[in-house]
Amino acid sequence: MNGQKSITRKSCTPLKVYCLPQERELIELNAKRAGRSVAGYLREVGQGYQVNCVTDYEHVRELVRINGDLGRLGGLLKLWLTDDVRTAPFGTATILKLLGRIEATQEDMSCIMTSLVQPRAKQ
Incomplete structure (x- = not known):
């Protein structure tokens, strides 16, 4: 200097x-x-x-995790729909369970997004 x-x-x-x-x-x-x-x-x-607020960042991190879960579940469903050899043992019950899991994950994501958008009650 x-x-x-x-x-x-x-x-x-x-x-x-x-x-x-x-x-x-x-x-x-x-x-x-x-x-x-x-x-x-x-x-x-x-x-x-x-x-x-820090909690906003925590919510975003949680949304990223949930989005990853949805991506993995969607990938499994895609494999099954293409009649991939690796998914041959999957039955209808497994696929219905997978679809239920996707719906539940979407609900989780919706709840987190709602908590970010709606004003928080004073604590």
């Missing part, structure tokens, strides 16, 4: 925010829900960023 020091947050003057104990509790809870430190949470909110 050419002798210039980079400016960091720790070298700058901090902001102070006075708040009541219940306000502080709420801010800390919101920061925790967002998976951020209180300082990081307040910095992002103060600059106008919308802070996403």
Whole structure:
């Protein structure tokens, strides 16, 4: 480097925010829900960023898992429909069970999507 020091947050003057104990509790809870430190949470909110909740990412991860399950189940069904030699022992009961499993997985996916779209009740 050419002798210039980079400016960091720790070298700058901090902001102070006075708040009541219940306000502080709420801010800390919101920061925790967002998976951020209180300082990081307040910095992002103060600059106008919308802070996403960690549970949204958990729901998305769950949807990815369910989508993978549907893909595998669909692949098995496709093999059976093409009269693949590997699916010769599959009977009608097995296929009906597979279709039931696909429907159940679609219901799981629908429930998770609904929980993401509908506003959450205050906890």
